[in-house]
Amino acid sequence: MPEPILQLRVLDAHYGDFQALFGIDMDVSDGEVIAIIGANGAGKTTLMRSISGLLPNAAAQIVYRGQPIGALRADQIAQSGIALVPEGRQLFPSLSVEENLLIGGQVGRKGPWSLEQIFQLFPVLKERRNQAATTLSGGQQQMVAIGRALMANPDLILFDEISLGLAPVIIKTIYDALPQIVGQGMTAMLVEQDITKALSVSSRVYCLQEGRVSLEGRTETIDRDDITRAYFGTES
Amino acid sequence: MDWISALVQGTLLGGLYALFAAGLSLIFGVMRLVNIAHGDLIVLAAYMGLSTTVMLGIHPFVALLIVIPAMAGAGYCLQRAVLNQTLGDDILPPLLVTFGLSVILQNALLEGYSADPQKLSAGGVETASVQLGGLSIGVLPLLTFLIAVAVIAGLQFIFYRTAIGRAFRAVSDNADIAQLMGLNKAHIFGLAMALALAVTAIAGILLGVRTSFDPSVGGARLIFGFEAVIIGGLGNLWGTLAGGVILGVAQTLGAKVDPGWQLLAGHVAFLVVLAVRPNGLFPRVAH
Numbered sequence: 001m002p003e004p005i006l007q008l009r010v011l012d013a014h015y016g017d018f019q020a021l022f023g024i025d026m027d028v029s030d031g032e033v034i035a036i037i038g039a040n041g042a043g044k045t046t047l048m049r050s051i052s053g054l055l056p057n058a059a060a061q062i063v064y065r066g067q068p069i070g071a072l073r074a075d076q077i078a079q080s081g082i083a084l085v086p087e088g089r090q091l092f093p094s095l096s097v098e099e100n101l102l103i104g105g106q107v108g109r110k111g112p113w114s115l116e117q118i119f120q121l122f123p124v125l126k127e128r129r130n131q132a133a134t135t136l137s138g139g140q141q142q143m144v145a146i147g148r149a150l151m152a153n154p155d156l157i158l159f160d161e162i163s164l165g166l167a168p169v170i171i172k173t174i175y176d177a178l179p180q181i182v183g184q185g186m187t188a189m190l191v192e193q194d195i196t197k198a199l200s201v202s203s204r205v206y207c208l209q210e211g212r213v214s215l216e217g218r219t220e221t222i223d224r225d226d227i228t229r230a231y232f233g234t235e236s
Numbered sequence: 237m238d239w240i241s242a243l244v245q246g247t248l249l250g251g252l253y254a255l256f257a258a259g260l261s262l263i264f265g266v267m268r269l270v271n272i273a274h275g276d277l278i279v280l281a282a283y284m285g286l287s288t289t290v291m292l293g294i295h296p297f298v299a300l301l302i303v304i305p306a307m308a309g310a311g312y313c314l315q316r317a318v319l320n321q322t323l324g325d326d327i328l329p330p331l332l333v334t335f336g337l338s339v340i341l342q343n344a345l346l347e348g349y350s351a352d353p354q355k356l357s358a359g360g361v362e363t364a365s366v367q368l369g370g371l372s373i374g375v376l377p378l379l380t381f382l383i384a385v386a387v388i389a390g391l392q393f394i395f396y397r398t399a400i401g402r403a404f405r406a407v408s409d410n411a412d413i414a415q416l417m418g419l420n421k422a423h424i425f426g427l428a429m430a431l432a433l434a435v436t437a438i439a440g441i442l443l444g445v446r447t448s449f450d451p452s453v454g455g456a457r458l459i460f461g462f463e464a465v466i467i468g469g470l471g472n473l474w475g476t477l478a479g480g481v482i483l484g485v486a487q488t489l490g491a492k493v494d495p496g497w498q499l500l501a502g503h504v505a506f507l508v509v510l511a512v513r514p515n516g517l518f519p520r521v522a523h
Contacts, residue, residue: 054412074415084416092409095402103406106399107418152418 005030005156005187006051007063011070013043013050013211020046022211028156028189033182035202035219036191039231042208044191045087048160051189052084053077064156079107083154087161087191089145091133098129100144104151111153112184118147121177139170146174150181157181159190163197175201195227209233239492241371246488248373250481251381252446255439256461257468257476258388259432265471265520266404266428267323272334275458276341277433281307281440282449283349285356296356296441304437311433312426319429320422338454345451356444380442384480387435388473394431395473404428463506469516478517482509 006028013021021043028034038044049055051062053074062070069077083104091100101118119126122143128136133144142162149157163171178201182188192198199205199219207215207230215222215230260274271277281303288299318337322329364375395401406414407424415421443449443457460483468479483502490501509517 052416054415073420074412075418075420078416078418086413086416090410090413092406092413094405094409099402099405102399103402103414103417103419106403148417 003030004028005065006189008051009061009063011047011050011057011061013046013055013057015046020211021050024208024211024213026206026213028187030187031182031185032187032204033202034189035198035205036189036208037193037195037198037205037227037231038208038214040193041210043211044208045160046211047208048084048087048158048189048191051077052082052158054084078152079109081109081152081155082158083149083152083156084158085145085149085160085162087164089138089141091141091144091148093132093134095133096130097125097133097136097144100133101125101147101151104148105153107152109153113150113153115151118150121150121180122147137170139166139173142166142170142174146177146181154186156187156189159188159192161191161193163192163194171197195231207231237370239489242488242492243485244371244373245377246485247481248377248381248484249488250464250477250484251377251384252439252442252480253460253464253483254384254477254480255380255387255435255442256457257464257480258384258391258473259435259439260458260461261465261468261471261473261476262391262428262432262435264465266408267319267425268327268408269319269323269330270327270334271432272331272458273338273341273454274334274436274461275454275456276338276345277307277436277454278440278443278457279345279449279451279454280341281433281437282356282444283345283354284437285441285444286349286354289356296358296445300438300441303441304434307433307437307440308430311429311431311436314433315426315429316422320425323425342451342454349451351450351452353448353450354444355448356441358445362445376442376446380446383438383442384477387438388477391431391435392473400427460502463502466516467506467509469519471520472516472518475516475518482517 004027008024008026011021011024012019024047036044036047046055050057053072057070059068059071064080064082069080095103101115124140125143125147133141136144146162162174175197190198190202202219205217205219205222206213207227209230215226256278260271263269263271284303284306285296285299288294288302289296318333319330322333362376365372366375395404403419403424406417407419407421411421464479464483465476467482468475482505486505487498487502491498
């Protein structure tokens with residue numbers, strides 16, 4: 001059994017009076033690719049925001065490599081080796097493509113990913129390195145967002161809805177690149193609405209429903225009917 | 237010839253206004269903070285210059301070596317201890333707090349230095365002039381203008397060619413996402429304020445050498461700075477220099493017609509630009 005890299009212990013999350021997550025428990029082992037699936041509003045993005053520190057939690061609710069990190073700021077969590085590819089890409093509009101990538105590397109962690117490596121993974125970005133990031137197509141912007149997270153050389157990378165709003169051919173390009181990314185020994189958590197896509201790249205899957213884990217299992221053994229029930233919450 | 241002379245004087249005066257404005261523009265550009273105390277911080281720097289020159293017996297320009305780091309350090313502490321707490325979705329708290337800061341600074345300076353006008357003595361630089369094609373140009377205004385150009389070129393370089401400038405722009409775009417890149421927003425804002433007040437230190441010393449000052453003159457410097465920023469277009473540093481020059485030229489040409497019209501002409505020029513180009517002459521273009 002590989003050692004756990006991330007443990008969530010009874011994780012709650014709130015937006016003001018609204019509670020978005022209820023007592024989430026999760027264990028992620030080193031090198032795993034975990035898929036997080038669930039309908040809109042199930043709490044997937046909230047979960048990503050909590051782990052990356054954009055939402056504050058109690059310290060002991062999120063344990064990373066044995067250290068409680070739930071109460072740390074997002075920049076401290078980034079320094080410790082967790083990177084998020086945020087939903088909707090969220091590139092910096094005043095920065096060029098290259099600057100968006102460089103700023104991802106500014107945490108100064110050592111590892112396999114450099115500007116050259118990113119340009120090899122997504123060659124189109126090299127041609128457009130000096131363009132403003134927001135002049136790129138949606139798919140190219142997603143490549144920049146992924147590259148920006150990789151530049152930090154994280155141990156754990158979180159992908160939040162990276163196929164949202166993209167053409168199928170672009171989604172294929174991006175998913176084809178995933179094995180190269182996680183093949184470097186990186187642990188990944190992948191939030192995805194497209195269940196088939198999510199299952200095709202992951203080893204284990206968690207399904208969220210209304211802020212709770214409704215199903216958990218290994219990808220190869222999980223039953224599609226169970227997923228449907230856990231996803232939509234229908235009794236059959 | 238008199239008119240050309242007034243034009244040149246106004247242009248050079250614009251350099252000083254650009255220095256007033258650059259810090260203001262930088263603070264607004266990075267953290268969307270409108271600093272009402274900016275004029276009083278300029279006056280504070282002038283008084284710091286006064287104290288250092290009197291106590292150490294050094295030239296005001298040498299005093300910059302002390303005043304610049306002192307103002308930068310004060311800026312960093314001010315930002316982290318006070319102003320960061322006021323920043324959020326609501327723009328009112330920073331306005332109120334910097335307004336309060338302005339009142340505190342004025343009264344503290346009044347208490348410490350009295351209301352008597354003071355001046356920094358630069359040993360003849362103030363009155364020296366050079367002849368250029370029939371025009372007599374003051375050495376100090378010329379020097380001020382050159383310093384303003386150098387400062388703005390320097391800021392431009394920092395913003396667009398260095399890692400810290402990249403961080404300034406990223407935090408300004410989206411502070412949350414910038415945190416994900418390992419950037420501590422509170423620290424970056426502190427550094428931006430430190431840089432802004434370093435520029436303010438230069439502006440304060442040059443102001444003190446050029447004219448006499450007392451604790452109450454900060455308000456007018458704030459207005460000139462604001463007008464230069466708005467004329468030039470928010471978020472554009474070279475535009476700020478252009479804004480300062482337009483304001484300076486309007487003032488000297490106004491004074492040429494009638495000495496009482498100097499300030500009025502500046503404000504009118506500002507209003508005209510605002511009416512014709514509400515975003516200023518050179519608003520920030522998407523980089």
